[in-house]
Structures are given as structure tokens and as C-alpha cells.
Amino acid sequence: MDSRGTEAQKYVWEGAIPLHLHLHESEVTTLPPPPPALILAPRIGYLPLLAQHIKPFFSSALPPGVDTVWFDYKGLPLKWYIPTGVLFDLLCAEPERPWNLTVHFRGYPTNMTPCEGEESVKWGFINSLKEAAYIINGNCKNIMNMSQPDQVELWRSVVNGNLETYLRVSSKLKLGTFGDDFLVKLNSSSPKSRQSVNETDAATGAVKTGRIPVRLYVWSSNEDFDDLEDAPYFDSWDKIVYINRPVEIHGEGKCFTLCDAIKTLLPEFFADKFQMNGNISLTNTEDELIKHSEETKSTEETSKKLVENGLSDNVEIKLVRIQGIEPKLEIPFGWVVNNLMNPEHFLHICVYVKVAEPITI
Numbered sequence: 269m270d271s272r273g274t275e276a277q278k279y280v281w282e283g284a285i286p287l288h289l290h291l292h293e294s295e296v297t298t299l300p301p302p303p304p305a306l307i308l309a310p311r312i313g314y315l316p317l318l319a320q321h322i323k324p325f326f327s328s329a330l331p332p333g334v335d336t337v338w339f340d341y342k343g344l345p346l347k348w349y350i351p352t353g354v355l356f357d358l359l360c361a362e363p364e365r366p367w368n369l370t371v372h373f374r375g376y377p378t379n380m381t382p383c384e385g386e387e388s389v390k391w392g393f394i395n396s397l398k399e400a401a402y403i404i405n406g407n408c409k410n411i412m413n414m415s416q417p418d419q420v421e422l423w424r425s426v427v428n429g430n431l432e433t434y435l436r437v438s439s440k441l442k443l444g445t446f447g448d449d450f451l452v453k454l455n456s457s458s459p460k461s462r463q464s465v466n467e468t469d470a471a472t473g474a475v476k477t478g479r480i481p482v483r484l485y486v487w488s489s490n491e492d493f494d495d496l497e498d499a500p501y502f503d504s505w506d507k508i509v510y511i512n513r514p515v516e517i518h519g520e521g522k523c524f525t526l527c528d529a530i531k532t533l534l535p536e537f538f539a540d541k542f543q544m545n546g547n548i549s550l551t552n553t554e555d556e557l558i559k560h561s562e563e564t565k566s567t568e569e570t571s572k573k574l575v576e577n578g579l580s581d582n583v584e585i586k587l588v589r590i591q592g593i594e595p596k597l598e599i600p601f602g603w604v605v606n607n608l609m610n611p612e613h614f615l616h617i618c619v620y621v622k623v624a625e626p627i628t629i
Contacts, residue, residue, distance in 0.1 A: 273431045276607035280591050281431040283311035285356050286366035287318075289339075291326045295374055298329045306366065310429050311353030311591065312611055314389045315339050315346060317427060322371060336376040338383070339369050344503055348383045349392045354616045357589045358485050358508070361499035361620060390423050393612055400481040400613035401443055403514045410441045426611045434611060443613050480515040480605055481614045484533050488621045496587070499620065515601070526604055527597035530588065533617070587620035 273281070289305040296302070305325040309318060319337040339346045341359055346369070350358075356367060376382070383389065394411070401408040414422070418437050425434035486509040491500045502508070515529050587594060591608045609615045 271432065271435060273435055274607055277431060280608060281310075281312060281429055281434075283353065283592065284308040285311060285352060288366040288368045289322060289325075289371045290368070291329060292340075292370050292372050295326075295331060295372065296329050297331050302326050302329045305371075309352045311351065311356075312426065312429070313352050314348060314350075314393075315352055315355075316348050316383050316389050317386060319385065323373075326371070326373070330373055333374050335373045336383075337385075338372050338376055338380070340372070341367075341369055342501065342503070344505070345377045345380050347380070347505070348389065349381065351610055351616065353592060354483075354485070354610075354618065357592055357616075357618045358487060361587065362495075362497040363592075386427075393423065393426065394419070396612035396614060397441075399512075401441065403479050403481045404444045404613070405442075410443070414441070438611075478517045480517070480529075480601075482513055482515055482529075482533060483614050483616045484511040484513060485509075485616070485618045486511070486534070486621055487619065488623050490623055492622055493586070499586075517601075524601045525597065526588070526595055526599050526601050529601045529604075530585075530597070530617075530619075534619075583624075584622045585619060586622050587618075589618045589620075590616065 272278075285308070287305075287307050287309050289307065291302055293301070302325060305322050307318060307321060309315065316337055319335070323335070323337075338348065341355075344359070346355055356363070360367065398408040398411045401411050418440065421433060422437045424430075425437065487502065487507070488509070489500050489502075489507075493499050511533070513533055515532050517524050588597070590604065593608075595604060595608075605615055
């Protein structure tokens, strides 16, 4: 791979979402109210990082108090630790440009994970990186042993959208190399299989991994729709099933596609088979559930709920979206991972599902 990144990586890192930000009416103390702020938000970034740029637009209108910046979309508070691009892909089935958000500087929601500015976002990112390293290598020693200068430089490269610097620093972490067309087969998740899956690249010292960190967001509705603009809006995070689950693979002479990955990520979702885009049938497979973040419900509990709601004859996947694109399902999964993963080494996949009854957790 070019030390400056692939063309697709550059598109991802340069990608931005135009935001149209309104100050919430309860925080406006001047007449006339301040005009909306227009700003480009990096896809790989996080909404709280915009605070220093948007505060000047609204500071003269704010009531006295301490700033606690947060955002909502149509009344739904946005989770600050989910990358901005993922939030947009998940909440806007039909992309809305500019994306109309409301910004708040007061009244932080009590039921939302506290965010104390950039430091909270930074450590959330580092913790996700540790999590990814553990999935890939079975430990996170390389992250824990990062020098302070490297840690600072890595974080600044994400904040500033500097792909070349990011690749240079992150290469020291040895978090895996992937071929663009995995020749793989789903493998069980025993300790023995993990040893056989992860092989070391003699040239770079990096692990050629067979465990891919994935964060899956499953949006379900019992309302059918043909056009994305007709997709129903959801007003609660309870309507999103959020799963941390690795895709595990090993060399077996078969090209592993995005379609294969979807099969392994949602095995219990449907008892036997399901439709994807109306004409693709997928069979049930085995997969391992692992427990990751304390901030999310356990994967085990979520999986149980998916099983309870699984209806093989009444399920249709309407949309799979990664980094703002809707890739063809036959695309090699290795290419998807290499080019579309986020800087914390997770691949974020948003899936829209039509079911007989909406899934809640």
C-alpha cells in the first residue's frame, strides 16, 4: 500500500458532511436570534470536536452558564462517540444535504454518556483502538506501549484529517495487513483457531489477521418502502440494534465477500435464510459473540433479542451503507476493510432491515 494511502482511503479521509446548525430556541437570549452556522464536518471526526469552531457563531446569544456542547437531530440526542459519518449514514436513509442539526450549549441530557470536550473524545478513540487491537492480535500491548509523542501525533492526525501522518504512526502498531481479496472460509473462534488465523508478515512484522473488528448498526422497521426518501424516521436509539462483533476468517481458497461478512455478522437474525435487495439468499452460519464496550448493551443480550425476533420468511435487507456508499455485496471484503475502515480500526456498517415487527432492545 502507498505510504500516502489508497485513492479510496483519501476519499474517506477527505469526506465531509455539510451541516446547517441552529442554536436551540431555549438558549437564545437575543433578538433577532443568531443565524444558523454552516460548517463542514469530517466524516471520520466526532461532533464535539466542532465546538471550538461553532462557539463564536452563538456565544453572544447564550445565557450564562458552563458550556456542555451536544447536538440533536429532529429531537434525537446524538451519541458523541459515534463518528459523524456513521451518524449521518444511520439517521438519513435519504442523505440530507446540508444536514440540519440543533446545537445545545446547556442542558446536557442526563441519560447520555458525559462528554468533557476533546479529551473525552480522544480517550474514547484510544479505547476503541485498544479494543480493535485486542480483537486483531489477542492483546493491546502495542497501543498501551505507544510513546506519548506518537499518541499525540496519531490523535492530531485524526483531528486534522492527515492520512499520511496517520498511516506512518499507525504502522508502528502492527494492527494487521489484509489482501484485497481474502481467500477465506468462516472459522470457529477457539483459541487454537485464533493462532492459525493470525500469521505474521515477515517483511513488516504486522499480523495478517483473520479477525476483523466490526461495529454493526441494524435499523429495523415494519413499514415497507421502495424509495429511501420514504423510509420512516426513528425517534429513539432503542430502535437501533448496536452490535460489536468480529468477522473471523482464515485461508481456505474461497473469496470472502461483503455478502459473506453480512452472513457471519447476522447469523441468528434469521432462522434459515433471508432476502437481501430482493434476490440474494443467505444461509445461516456460526459466529462468536464477544463482549466489548461498557457503554453498550452486551452483545449476548442483543443476540438473544435478535433470535427472539428472527422471522426468516418476513425479513428483507433494504440497504447496506459504509462510509456513505452502498457497495455491491460481491465486493471482496478485504477491499472494504482496507479502504473503508475508520481510524480506530473498526469497520462501521449500517444496515436497514424491513421486518414483520420492528426489533427493539
